[in-house]
Amino acid sequence: MEYSGTQVKDINIAYIGGGSKGWAWALMGDLAMEGDLSGTVKLYDLNFEAAHVNSLIGNSLNNLAGAEGKWRYQAVETLEKALTGADFVIISILPGTFKEMASDVNLPQEYGIYHSVGDTTGPGGVVRALRTIPMYVEMAEAIKAYCPGAWVINYTNPMTLCTRTLTEIFPQIKAIGSCHEISGTQRLLAAMLKDLKGIGDADYRDISINVLGINHFTWIDAASYQGTDLMPVYREFADRYYETGFEEKPGQWMNSHFSSAYRVQFDLFRRYGIIAAAGDRHLAEFMPLGWYLKDPETVKSWKFSLTPIESRMQKQEELTIRSKRLAAGEESLQLKHSGEEGIRMIKALLGLGDFVTNVNVPNEGQIKGLPLGSVVETNALLIRDNVKPVLAGQLPVDVENLVARHIRNQETVLKAALLKDHSLAFRALLNDPLVSIGIGAAEQLFDRMLQNTKAYLPGWQV
Structure with a gap:
């Protein structure tokens, strides 16, 4: 990273779940409107094509009026490539x-x-956690291996157990939910x-x-x-x-x-x-x-x-269609703070x-x-x-x-x-x-x- 007055350049962010249609777009918009930061975001997702589409969308934001923060988005094939050299790791995945x-x-x-809801407690929360924890074990071990000093921000639910798994596997990790x-x-x-x-x-x-x-x-x-x-x-x-x-x-x-x-x-x-x-x-x-x-x-x-899960599935289908329009330049993300x-x-x-x-x-x-x-x-x-x-x-x-x-x-x-x-x-x-x-x-x-x-x-x- 390079500090220049109140600006920091050449920041490296690893985004795990980089094919996201919600959280990723919100992050991209917020980064674009932040003039004090710039750098590279590496998008890693089990669905590489979704991460690639998001890289096209993210890079297109640099051309919008009001995009003060300049970022390069790159889809990568492996967790190792995403994490190597990362200053920050953002995790936003759908477990399963x-x-x-x-x-x-x-x-x-x-x-x-x-x-x-079914993502934190009750039978649904318990079973979701059981399939999520092995994923977070893998991520904790990879962070320890490739970017042990990075700050990790987790957005995934069950929030408590995702964050707790990171700290259990890598006690020195700098992680917050x-x-x-x-x-x-x-x-x-x-x-x-x-x-x-x-x-x-x-x-x-x-x-x-x-x-x-x-x-x-x-x-x-x-x-x-x-x-x-x-x-x-x-x-x-x-x-x-x-x-x-x-x-x-x-x-x-x-x-x-x-x-x-x-x-x-x-x-x-x-x-x-x-x-x-x-x-x-x-x-x-x-x-x-x-x-x-x-x-x-x-x-x-x-x-x-x-x-109902059906409503989530329908929304995901709609966002997938929209992502293709955004990547093709047929539509642009509106720059607004996500909250x-x-x-x-x-x-x-x-x-x-x-x-x-x-x-x-x-x-x-x-x-x-x-x-x-x-x-x-x-x-x-x-x-x-x-x-x-x-x-x-x-x-x-x-x-x-x-x-x-x-x-x-x-x-x-x-x-x-x-x-x-x-x-x-x-x-x-x-x-x-x-x-x-x-x-x-x-x-x-x-x-x-x-x-x-x-x-x-x-x-x-x-």
């Missing part, structure tokens, strides 16, 4: 295919277990200020929060805006909209599988007294099945959706301004009461070549018990995956709050799910 994801989500429904769920809650708080206080110009980034928990099951126990304590305001907000839900655009949750009316979030606040800081679709999966996911009618009453914080993280780690944001890193004591070494989510200060977790304190004991159960289960899944231990993995599934069926039925479900994902379980006796 939509076929396996469909099994994760749809098969449990035959046993009365419903997933609203990044998720936008927290900023979604900050945006809700900004909407709250507009609705209750008439403050229409509150920028969500100016709302200070204390974050503690694990990915997709994070909590906020302190929030403020310009010196005003927002916790009492949120209580009023939750009470006012508990029954009806809150939407800036009425009916939006019915028109989008990814939206909600925040009723789950409000319910958890009324139960525990602190803000559950993730989307309703994720939060619901961490709680007992009967609370929010008993059946589709219950889900509808809480005003969120079960996200993701990856570029600000990179700038801070390069020494171009300190930055505080939520990250997923091993617990060094930033959350008291939760197991040390487990990956937790809190705020952290990012400075030149360093990430310093912010001391977040301790969760209320009842919430701590909920979070700790999931942490210990995640650690069990990790151990089972590394040992290829069918029995241990099954016990982890049994211990998940969504699994309220009999042991025999659970065993049958688990075996069927493993059969459907066995291509990604090397060395397992399935």
